[in-house]
């Protein structure tokens with residue numbers, strides 16, 4: 001493979017362990033290869049992050065009759081990055097009622113993605 005046909009298309013910091021290896025996604029012709037990882041978990045992370053990145057979604061939901069008007073929530077699994085906006089719109093349409101316990105499922109199977117939006121704290125009734 002000649003040097004001229006390869007180029008770094010993305011630099012990914014592996015967050016699987018504290019070592020924090022810097023992994024490069026390198027385009028070689030029609031393929032993408034990864035360099036800079038030092039273990040298999042790093043390669044798996046880089047492939048996931050490059051081809052199908054996911055994030056834990058964190059936001060708030062409006063609360064009726066709560067001590068506070070909003071409750072912080074998060075997804076219970078990482079969600080595909082390109083579904084984040086759609087999920088946020090769905091969450092913005094939602095209102096829940098107090099009392100709420102940390103870990104309560106406030107939106108089940110959001111967008112059919114097989115993950116739930118759960119409460120990140122307790123919230124008492126007003």
Ligand code: SF4
Pocket residue numbers: 014015016017018019020021036037038039040041042043
């Ligand atoms: S590639 Fe392996 S050693 Fe490097 S940060 Fe990722 S998990 Fe840790």
